[in-house]
Amino acid sequence: MIRIAVLSGKGGTGKTSVAAALGYLAGREAVLCDCDVDASNLSLVAGAVNVQSQEYSGGKVAVIDPEICTGCGACVGACHFDAIESQGSRFRIESAACEGCGYCALVCPARAITMVDRKSGDIFTAESRFGSAIVYAELSINAENSGKLSTQVRRIADEIATERGAFAVIIDGPPGISCPAIAAATGTNYILFVSEPTLSGVSDLERALEMARKMHIPSGVLVNRGDINQDLSDEIRMIAEKSELDFWGILPLSSDFVRAVRAGKTVLEETEDEHIFSILKTTWLSIQMRFKTANSDTGI
Numbered sequence: 064m065i066r067i068a069v070l071s072g073k074g075g076t077g078k079t080s081v082a083a084a085l086g087y088l089a090g091r092e093a094v095l096c097d098c099d100v101d102a103s104n105l106s107l108v109a110g111a112v113n114v115q116s117q118e119y120s121g122g123k124v125a126v127i128d129p130e131i132c133t134g135c136g137a138c139v140g141a142c143h144f145d146a147i148e149s150q151g152s153r154f155r156i157e158s159a160a161c162e163g164c165g166y167c168a169l170v171c172p173a174r175a176i177t178m179v180d181r182k183s184g185d186i187f188t189a190e191s192r193f194g195s196a197i198v199y200a201e202l203s204i205n206a207e208n209s210g211k212l213s214t215q216v217r218r219i220a221d222e223i224a225t226e227r228g229a230f231a232v233i234i235d236g237p238p239g240i241s242c243p244a245i246a247a248a249t250g251t252n253y254i255l256f257v258s259e260p261t262l263s264g265v266s267d268l269e270r271a272l273e274m275a276r277k278m279h280i281p282s283g284v285l286v287n288r289g290d291i292n293q294d295l296s297d298e299i300r301m302i303a304e305k306s307e308l309d310f311w312g313i314l315p316l317s318s319d320f321v322r323a324v325r326a327g328k329t330v331l332e333e334t335e336d337e338h339i340f341s342i343l344k345t346t347w348l349s350i351q352m353r354f355k356t357a358n359s360d361t362g363i
């Protein structure tokens with residue numbers, strides 16, 4: 064089983080549309096994994112029907128038992144995050160401000176404070192319209208640790224892929240190159256960067272490629288909305304070639320992408336543009352062939 068991460072330097076480049084299109088082409092051979100837990104929408108495009116859900120706790124939060132609390136106030140001074148407030152003789156912890164360090168529980172002489180799991184989100188396992196499993200998550204409001212949540216989503220997707228004997232896990236990563244994107248890319252066999260021909264798009268791509276280089280992960284680049292700026296599209300092609308990366312082509316600016324998302328479909332189910340179809344299909348088949356050949360050569 065291989066893992067392919069679809070990433071972009073920033074949001075709105077069409078990363079999810081590309082990941083969904085690859086998933087559509089792969090069908091049952093893939094498990095889809097949405098690691099963009101801050102703005103999960105791969106499941107909408109894939110027509111996912113939930114099969115299972117589970118709560119995810121990514122940290123701890125302090126809770127005061129009012130029956131045990133003596134009102135001494137020691138915890139208030141101990142908390143460096145001003146998360147504990149008094150209301151007369153009663154003390155309460157503002158969970159949104161609590162960093163879960165546990166210091167208040169240590170200093171409380173009455174042992175009135177306990178550390179409990181903080182719900183960070185929900186993880187869903189679903190079946191896509193095109194026969195593949197899909198794993199995605201929703202981060203709770205005010206929750207942090209989206210990197211840890213996406214790592215958990217990755218783990219579940221891996222397990223399902225192994226159970227089903229799937230050829231690939233296709234990961235729709237979060238935008239950017241911060242912690243959640245690095246978590247989505249870690250341990251993958253291939254990164255497909257979706258870029259757009261704008262000045263910020265080019266500099267975002269260069270930073271993203273640097274990240275992939277440091278992680279020693281083979282990568283390729285696909286330009287979306289190429290007609291916005293043909294010169295910058297050509298520059299992206301040159302960057303990819305100079306870095307000896309795969310360059311998979313230039314998708315045109317097309318309302319088919321937006322229409323497909325609105326219809327809850329992949330662009331391949333909506334477009335009649337042969338060029339779009341051909342670039343995405345060639346990208347998927349080429350990546351697939353490369354790893355199938357490599358696996359058969361190594362007997363994996």
Ligand code: SF4
Pocket residue numbers: 124125141142143144145146147156160161162163164165166167168
């Ligand atoms: S666990 Fe830490 S941050 Fe939370 S209330 Fe206690 S001392 Fe403050």
Ligand code: SF4
Pocket residue numbers: 127131132133134135136137138139154170171172173174175176
């Ligand atoms: S330290 Fe413990 S007993 Fe004292 S106010 Fe805080 S929770 Fe209550």
